[in-house]
Amino acid sequence: RIMRPDDANIAGNVHGGTILKMIEEAGAIISTRHCNSQAGEPCVAALARVERTDFLSPMCIGEVANVSAEITYTSRHSVEVQVNVMSENILTGAKKVTNKATLWYVPLSLKNVNKVLEVPPIEYARKEQEDEGKKRYEEQKLDRLETKQRNGDVILPVINPEPHTVGYSQSSLIHLVGPSDCTLLGFVHGGVTMKLMDEVAGIVAARHCKTNIVTASVDAINFHEKIKKGCVITVSGRMTFTSNKSMEIEVFVDADPFVDEPRERYRAVSAFFTYVSLSKEGKPLPVPQLLTETEDEKRRFEEGKGRYLQTKAKRQAQMQQAAQQ
Amino acid sequence: RIMRPDDANIAGNVHGGTILKMIEEAGAIISTRHCNSQAGEPCVAALARVERTDFLSPMCIGEVANVSAEITYTSRHSVEVQVNVMSENILTGAKKVTNKATLWYVPLSLKNVNKVLEVPPIEYARKEQEDEGKKRYEEQKLDRLETKQRNGDVILPVINPEPHTVGYSQSSLIHLVGPSDCTLLGFVHGGVTMKLMDEVAGIVAARHCKTNIVTASVDAINFHEKIKKGCVITVSGRMTFTSNKSMEIEVFVDADPFVDEPRERYRAVSAFFTYVSLSKEGKPLPVPQLLTETEDEKRRFEEGKGRYLQTKAKRQAQMQQAAQQ
Amino acid sequence: RIMRPDDANIAGNVHGGTILKMIEEAGAIISTRHCNSQAGEPCVAALARVERTDFLSPMCIGEVANVSAEITYTSRHSVEVQVNVMSENILTGAKKVTNKATLWYVPLSLKNVNKVLEVPPIEYARKEQEDEGKKRYEEQKLDRLETKQRNGDVILPVINPEPHTVGYSQSSLIHLVGPSDCTLLGFVHGGVTMKLMDEVAGIVAARHCKTNIVTASVDAINFHEKIKKGCVITVSGRMTFTSNKSMEIEVFVDADPFVDEPRERYRAVSAFFTYVSLSKEGKPLPVPQLLTETEDEKRRFEEGKGRYLQTKAKRQAQMQQAAQQ
Numbered sequence: 001r002i003m004r005p006d007d008a009n010i011a012g013n014v015h016g017g018t019i020l021k022m023i024e025e026a027g028a029i030i031s032t033r034h035c036n037s038q039a040g041e042p043c044v045a046a047l048a049r050v051e052r053t054d055f056l057s058p059m060c061i062g063e064v065a066n067v068s069a070e071i072t073y074t075s076r077h078s079v080e081v082q083v084n085v086m087s088e089n090i091l092t093g094a095k096k097v098t099n100k101a102t103l104w105y106v107p108l109s110l111k112n113v114n115k116v117l118e119v120p121p122i123e124y125a126r127k128e129q130e131d132e133g134k135k136r137y138e139e140q141k142l143d144r145l146e147t148k149q150r151n152g153d154v155i156l157p158v159i160n161p162e163p164h165t166v167g168y169s170q171s172s173l174i175h176l177v178g179p180s181d182c183t184l185l186g187f188v189h190g191g192v193t194m195k196l197m198d199e200v201a202g203i204v205a206a207r208h209c210k211t212n213i214v215t216a217s218v219d220a221i222n223f224h225e226k227i228k229k230g231c232v233i234t235v236s237g238r239m240t241f242t243s244n245k246s247m248e249i250e251v252f253v254d255a256d257p258f259v260d261e262p263r264e265r266y267r268a269v270s271a272f273f274t275y276v277s278l279s280k281e282g283k284p285l286p287v288p289q290l291l292t293e294t295e296d297e298k299r300r301f302e303e304g305k306g307r308y309l310q311t312k313a314k315r316q317a318q319m320q321q322a323a324q325q
Numbered sequence: 326r327i328m329r330p331d332d333a334n335i336a337g338n339v340h341g342g343t344i345l346k347m348i349e350e351a352g353a354i355i356s357t358r359h360c361n362s363q364a365g366e367p368c369v370a371a372l373a374r375v376e377r378t379d380f381l382s383p384m385c386i387g388e389v390a391n392v393s394a395e396i397t398y399t400s401r402h403s404v405e406v407q408v409n410v411m412s413e414n415i416l417t418g419a420k421k422v423t424n425k426a427t428l429w430y431v432p433l434s435l436k437n438v439n440k441v442l443e444v445p446p447i448e449y450a451r452k453e454q455e456d457e458g459k460k461r462y463e464e465q466k467l468d469r470l471e472t473k474q475r476n477g478d479v480i481l482p483v484i485n486p487e488p489h490t491v492g493y494s495q496s497s498l499i500h501l502v503g504p505s506d507c508t509l510l511g512f513v514h515g516g517v518t519m520k521l522m523d524e525v526a527g528i529v530a531a532r533h534c535k536t537n538i539v540t541a542s543v544d545a546i547n548f549h550e551k552i553k554k555g556c557v558i559t560v561s562g563r564m565t566f567t568s569n570k571s572m573e574i575e576v577f578v579d580a581d582p583f584v585d586e587p588r589e590r591y592r593a594v595s596a597f598f599t600y601v602s603l604s605k606e607g608k609p610l611p612v613p614q615l616l617t618e619t620e621d622e623k624r625r626f627e628e629g630k631g632r633y634l635q636t637k638a639k640r641q642a643q644m645q646q647a648a649q650q
Numbered sequence: 651r652i653m654r655p656d657d658a659n660i661a662g663n664v665h666g667g668t669i670l671k672m673i674e675e676a677g678a679i680i681s682t683r684h685c686n687s688q689a690g691e692p693c694v695a696a697l698a699r700v701e702r703t704d705f706l707s708p709m710c711i712g713e714v715a716n717v718s719a720e721i722t723y724t725s726r727h728s729v730e731v732q733v734n735v736m737s738e739n740i741l742t743g744a745k746k747v748t749n750k751a752t753l754w755y756v757p758l759s760l761k762n763v764n765k766v767l768e769v770p771p772i773e774y775a776r777k778e779q780e781d782e783g784k785k786r787y788e789e790q791k792l793d794r795l796e797t798k799q800r801n802g803d804v805i806l807p808v809i810n811p812e813p814h815t816v817g818y819s820q821s822s823l824i825h826l827v828g829p830s831d832c833t834l835l836g837f838v839h840g841g842v843t844m845k846l847m848d849e850v851a852g853i854v855a856a857r858h859c860k861t862n863i864v865t866a867s868v869d870a871i872n873f874h875e876k877i878k879k880g881c882v883i884t885v886s887g888r889m890t891f892t893s894n895k896s897m898e899i900e901v902f903v904d905a906d907p908f909v910d911e912p913r914e915r916y917r918a919v920s921a922f923f924t925y926v927s928l929s930k931e932g933k934p935l936p937v938p939q940l941l942t943e944t945e946d947e948k949r950r951f952e953e954g955k956g957r958y959l960q961t962k963a964k965r966q967a968q969m970q971q972a973a974q975q
Contacts, residue, residue: 503829535742
């Protein structure tokens with residue numbers, strides 16, 4: 001579809017959240033279709049995880065987004081989908097890869113939302129494809145277990161914070177979940193949640209550096225808990241790390257089923273977003289260093305630095321590999 | 326994309342206007358891409374006309390709409406696009422043709438909106454394709470000239486109207502044209518206008534028969550005049566004709582460029598929509614007869630009857646032809 | 651237009667904010683049209699104030715909202731508009747008055763947004779109409795000056811609050827102002843701001859009483875400061891008073907022009923919203939009493955009680971008057 005002014009920031013760059021939402025919708029369609037392809041209980045595919053994804057080039061107002069999706073692996077209860085997004089300038093015909101994302105979906109029964117159904121197996125062109133898929137499946141399973149344990153953290157408000165501290169840029173929004181945010185099962189689309197997370201992360205980044213900012217990448221996101229229609233969700237973000245040219249923001253999503261449910265507020269999702277700051281000509285700008293004050297902030301900064309260096313090393317290894325080929 | 330609650334009426338049937346908007350977006354993308362395929366002045370394709378289109382089967386919330394578009398003819402200054410819409414139930418895998426539409430676009434220069442550019446010719450597999458296209462081109466050209474003359478009519482309000490009269494169900498809405506309604510040139514997308522027209526026509530139909538109603542077909546629509554960002558548009562509808570099972574509604578779109586333009590309010594588009602009334606089980610219901618009072622209403626009723634009988638005769642001829650093959 | 655699922659809460663009642671947004675759009679259109687009716691500098695009417703308005707009967711999904719607007723007074727630099735909203739059930743034909751609102755607009759030059767233009771005078775059928783309008787004009791002018799002074803208050807966060815305290819239900823959201831939120835001048839529509847205010851107030855009310863809640867009335871709102879495209883706005887709400895069957899919530903709107911503006915965060919609007927709690931059958935429910943803890947909270951509770959008793963007295967006087975006629 002054509003990108004509109006409402007999909008973009010004031011500099012004309014499409015929000016990463018808009019792209020994440022399109023990616024998730026494509027993934028939900030292809031995996032729901034696949035899981036219902038054999039006779040059996042009807043089901044809806046629910047997003048369980050998005051792998052780390054990089055925004056390779058910015059998309060602009062007036063460009064057309066081409067989204068294509070393919071099922072690349074199936075385990076007994078989950079589907080791996082690869083989604084590619086290309087931006088096309090229909091005036092010049094130029095096309096660019098914007099995004100490659102890998103998503104994991106789980107089929108939930110339409111009659112009983114707590115029942116996970118079996119996934120019809122796909123056929124692989126080569127045996128290695130299946131083996132590699134299985135390896136990816138095991139890796140993400142492990143990672144999901146780990147993040148589940150980390151999930152108790154809360155963002156506390158700070159009174160009169162100094163510029164460039166964590167408290168200065170931290171932000172949160174609340175959103176009442178409406179019918180158009182939800183699947184047939186009455187649960188929020190993963191893509192809607194990711195769009196809100198990107199919105200908060202973007203405001204944290206802009207508050208910190210007061211320039212035009214764009215999403216550079218999103219770390220793996222695990223969807224531990226479903227969020228039901230009528231819930232109020234609180235999306236909060238705080239900056240955890242800055243390098244010379246990038247900012248890492250941690251985002252939490254908490255759900256509050258406050259009408260006709262006996263349940264307490266719970267953590268539904270958390271993730272790390274990386275942003276860069278751009279000049280009016282679209283060149284990367286230096287980012288002011290994050291001032292850490294408490295022990296927790298210093299620890300999170302070091303952890304963020306670890307993730308940053310790890311990603312950088314991985315990228316350099318890939319580039320060397322590519323150069324040698 | 327997946328159909329959401331906001332795309333549909335309370336019975337779950339997707340509004341004809343939502344489908345028309347998707348059709349027009351697909352047509353605008355493919356024709357803008359084609360017109361920019363050769364080096365030259367960049368341009369945006371503007372909708373000039375939509376041929377009569379039937380809604381063959383209703384689409385429902387949760388279904389996926391598949392829209393495909395193909396360029397079928399090019400004249401020197403216009404492009405004919407054929408758009409097909411299929412609804413897919415991704416739970417059962419069932420697919421149905423919802424709609425086949427033919428649209429005409431004209432390339433306008435990005436630098437000077439009043440300059441119509443030349444269209445790169447397409448290649449035809451067979452000579453007959455070109456000849457048939459040329460015939461369609463001449464026909465629509467003639468029809469556009471005719472409607473241009475009819476366009477002076479105004480809908481006047483009626484005080485305390487009786488049920489089933491024209492005055493009883495006539496309706497209008499106003500809409501302030503915002504940035505997301507517009508193309509790169511700052512003019513309203515034809516699809517946005519058609520969606521509003523369908524909304525008004527639907528309210529007229531529901532007021533008349535007080536049941537669940539759905540769009541059955543739309544007569545050819547000609548876009549005579551562009552509508553600029555910042556305009557207020559008034560969309561008005563009145564019933565012109567009822568058969569036993571259908572209602573014909575005439576819809577006018579008037580634009581009011583009331584800020585920073587010296588221009589008077591003008592008629593931008595007009596069209597006829599046909600609606601049917603459905604029971605809760607989706608079966609067609611009888612429609613109360615329209616009570617005509619004035620001479621003009623009686624004349625419009627007869628004209629509507631003419632269009633109705635003509636369409637019916639055409640359809641029967643097609644069915645006979647199909648039966649003989 | 652027809653009320654859609656996204657316009658309403660899970661019980662099907664249309665959000666007060668959706669109605670306020672429609673009212674403001676109608677007011678902006680009629681006053682912009684009036685102020686441009688004479689040759690002169692083109693201008694856009696900006697919302698300066700909304701008088702107290704009651705929501706007389708709830709509107710539901712599937713109903714059609716009829717909005718009509720009329721200019722009732724003009725001063726040298728401002729326009730008073732009366733807007734009426736009727737809900738119409740198009741299946742039964744039943745119509746109900748939902749809302750009567752009075753709004754004040756000021757014409758700002760399209761070329762220089764800081765220049766207030768002169769308003770063409772309207773003609774009055776009777777001299778008393780002009781005199782009464784002038785009285786209303788003087789009254790609102792006085793009230794605007796007063797509220798301007800009150801505007802320094804801030805909502806501070808509370809850690810681990812008890813149920814039914816002020817801290818327990820207080821809420822805030824952030825919103826990045828996009829192009830569709832704005833007028834031709836690049837400033838937020840008053841209606842967009844009111845919709846966000848109602849959203850926050852509704853979440854405060856629902857958190858307090860954990861039932862289905864609806865907007866009962868909105869006190870006069872003054873728009874002291876414009877909010878520019880690209881700003882982040884923070885909308886915060888806290889409960890100030892509860893009677894047996896109603897809750898009063900104070901809402902603040904702060905604007906943060908954080909990109910390419912040297913300006914500090916500022917208070918743009920503040921207002922009081924009154925909500926009632928409804929059972930599933932739509933009957934009013936008792937509201938849990940607000941627990942006040944600090945001196946400020948106790949003072950605000952007393953002030954809220956004052957407003958409540960004053961409104962009640964006014965309403966009783968009107969009813970007596972009506973009974974005597």
